[in-house]
Amino acid sequence: MDATREGDRSTSGDANGETSVRVGVLSFHESKETKAICNAVRALGHDPVWLHEGNTRSWLDGGTPRFEPAVDVVANRLLATKALRPLDDLGVATSYAAVCPVLNPVDAVIRAMHKYGAAATLAAAGVSVPDAFLAFTHQAIADRDHLVDGPVVHKPAIGTGGDRIAIVGGDGPVSPRVARRLTFLQAFLDSGTDRPFDVRVYVVDDEVVGAMKRYAPADEWRTNVALGGTVEDFTAELPSEAAQLSRRATDVLGLDYAGVDLMCHAGTWYVLEVNVTAGFKGLFAATGTSPAPHIAGLAIERAGGRVDAERVASLTTELDDSIPEGAPVIGSDASAKGTVGYTERVAVGGEDRIEETVAKSDTGATRTSIDTELAARIGAGPIVDTVTVRSGTRTGRRKRPLVEIDLELADRWDRVTASVEDRSHLNYPVLLGRDVLRGHRVDIERRVSEE
Template identity: 55%
Template sequence: MAGTPTDTTARQRAADAQVTDRAEATADGHGVRVGVLSTHNSKETKAILNAVRALGHDPVWLRDENVASRIEDGTVHRTPAVDVLVNRLLLTKSDSLLEDLELAALYEDGTPTLNATAAVTDALHKFRAGAKLAAAGLPIPDAYFGRSPQTFDAWTDHLEDAAHKQTVGTNGRQMAIVSPDEAVGPTIGGEQSFVQALLDESRDRPSDLRVYVVDGEVVAAMRRYAPDGDWRTNVALGGDVEDATDDLGAEPRRLAVEAADVLDLDVAGVDLMLDGGEWYVLEVNVTAGFKGLFEATGVSVAPYIAQLAIEQGGGRVDPDAVADLASTLDDSVPDCKPTADESNGGGDDVLGYTTRVAVSGCDGAAEAVAKSDSGARRTSVDAELAGRVGAGPLVGTTSVRSGSARGTETRPLVDLDVRVSGEWRTVTASVADRTDMTYPVLLGRDLLESYKLDISRTVEE
């Protein structure tokens, strides 16, 4: 059916905007400009950007520091302009989910996108994703969802032991096994939840399969084992992994590919489990990490994602080059990373032995002097300072070697915003009593990896 004049005008403007953006994007480049939308510093994001460069094209890291858009004379312009977009937003950890989704959608208008916003929205909500997969005939564990205590209580009429999960969440945090005789509410940590039938693979140690699918093809697969004393198989929680690519049977391979297809995902990590001789789809992850997959299989997914993006952007890639790149995981900081001075004019990528920082939480912000420690894996904050700014939410615990005695101590982990060199970053920091230490904040490698370190630099208290 032909569109109305208004519809035609709107489509023409969208097409003009696309042409304008493409022209601006390729004016100073020699290949396809592949934009990776990612406001975090994950190894996977860096690896994809480096793979684009290694394949002879132009990576563009889209972050808060460099993203902007304007509407001028009815035409939408996006900066930086790109030929194709890879959506790697960690939406399950976002504090502004709608804003981040709309940012992806803004860039998606007129630009080919890997993992389009509509598909991500469906897959992000685990119960909604399960409902779509079940409607398509894929085997899904029985599950129950309700938004009030009254409706949620009825889950015991339908399930026995179950896994209690957040509808939107990641890394298995705050999940629990629940029984019908327990009081279970419709939320976990203030977020909506659901219950899913607990499957039993009949192994001595709980495990499942993570199958990575790119463009309808299985790239690699691994078996994930739960840590000792736990039932959750998430690599982020300390589980072990082993290569399962060659042993992956036809049925789990088919299910993984079909699950990604049903949810219209170009890139997906599909979790499967065997129960009673039948395979089930547990979850489909839109920004699944692949560091653990590389450790298990020796295969990096990054060049396959880069290849798909380049081809969707109109470029060509040598398949042999992709296969060669897949044997390494280059997660070094790419040269295309925008710096803080692109947005505020005062950024510095060199940190000293001590650096003045600000920390922010739910109850406010405070300045402090932080010590840089490249030997520490994660950033740490003094308990009094964390309480004063309202750091959080609490996202778990970690075991740390005690410096004064043998053994370890357990410390809480909280999400904390830290302003370093004029740039705000979010880290998962450990909370410790640092009253006997000179500096209330210790910057670990989770922050230092983005900067150069000059221990001759110091600041006064």
């Protein structure tokens, strides 16, 4: 162990005098998988630490990196494919890697998260992948005579859950970008059955933990569980060729654990995708096996701790996704709130700057809203969705964009999804809705000075 980690490491001993390992599970989103890994670490007799935006800090002290919380190893569960600033998030994992082992290291995650880049890496290593085509302009992607005739899959190069994926004709018009994401084309492989299916294999430390068939819902070809796909156990029936291909793909990309999507077409197994943060819910429903104890055990051993293999095996029969002991506060915490007035001084932050202003409390409003000009000044955005609200117009309804902002109220910062509207004719540029007022007591007699 290097001196940097030794100085920060907080250890404790068990009844046998062995040192407990502090396993950091790095995840900026709330998920069953994160909770399950933390709980598995605890069940294996070691100390889990959920590394979240709300509890993680780092600084350089005399040339030495310091972290709070301090951990001995990190299991990277960052959902970079959906993050607004994935490189910023992955930079946190890079920082930890300077002082301790990181499972699913950043370089491997970057190789795997770009689907075309991952396919190119796998193909160069001799792993079977479908033919694919990448171009950057409308003209270039229209000239795709490098692909065989027939339907192709048009998909974002970075994405998850089957979102924004479509089958198009071999010569139909397609865009090189969707929702600001680069796209590419991949040869469509037909499962050759009435109901489309593929195979998801979960690999941890070069071992197949479980495998399942994923069947597409009715009138759909995508098999993602998030889209309504159904699953069945395929672990015992998984051909050795497919198991070897899954392990090989995970190894080539440098991952410690991953969900590998396969399909057998015309007698040959192909790797469709390799998912760094594949979910556990579908796999557990199909197989009754949770990967969480395997990931927890690998992390403990990577930091020099000891793990009972029989205990790991016994824990795989349960997916314990209850809130872990010592979990960080995520979102608004009513117990930490107090009294706010009818008007309150707040700070609102976007991508460009932070501004202080006076906001009005409105317990009748579901959502916080922010004035258009203020949103523009602080650089609120990008737009994450829209919401339809009632209005006095002829149609009676109109849409407002939703943006994420940081808002400080009563000395507490929260991440808020606020609607943007023209409030120039109103007294206050920010209206506080129940999304931020929940748990506060609102004193309508209290006003702040607006001078």
